[in-house]
Amino acid sequence: MVKSQPTSDAPSLAALAAELRITGGKLVRRLREQSHPGDFTSSQKSVLLRLDRDGPATVSALARAEGVRPQSMRVTVAGLESMRAVAGKPDPSDGRQTLVDLTPGFRKTIKASRAAKEDWLVRALQKQLSPDEQRELAAALKLLQRLTDF
Incomplete structure (x- = not known):
């Protein structure tokens, strides 16, 4: 990692950080405008992104990954199932468990x-x-x- 001494023409790091945060936020909002709006809560979006990135998971594993109680995750998953965004199927290695995945x-x-x-x-x-x-x-x-x- 390269660390250099500030020069007289270098921007203030605090100002640079603020501008980066503001500009990054604007870009995220503009990108969101380009897709069809969904009626997903932030916790539902987080679960959907995790399943997309990491693949099928049990409700318990999702709860651990998201830092919530399994009961709360069951409610989140049930809402996603009712929207037909996710579906459960038996775990091939342990039929007692259900793996949740994107449809x-x-x-x-x-x-x-x-x-x-x-x-x-x-x-x-x-x-x-x-x-x-x-x-x-x-x-x-x-x-x-x-x-x-x-």
Whole structure:
């Protein structure tokens, strides 16, 4: 990790942090506008993202991962099941347990939502940034990735 001494033309780190937070928030909101709004709570969204990223899981495993009680997770999962976003099936290694996973239809919804967001972002990059600015953004993205992996 490289740490350099501040120079007279370097921005204040506090101001840079504030601008980064504000701009990141605006970008997230703009991307959300590009997909169809869902009626999901934040806990439901978190479970859906976890299942998409990590694959099928038991309600108990989801509760541990999300830091909630199993009873609360059962309520969250039941709501998602009623929306046909997730479904349960017997665990092949332990038939007493049920694995919860995204339904094929909901996977299609996620894919379409991500495609809409990426399409908007590609158009915005092409319209708002010159090729040189696009290269600068690519370099800055590597720095942002380092920050988020910290």
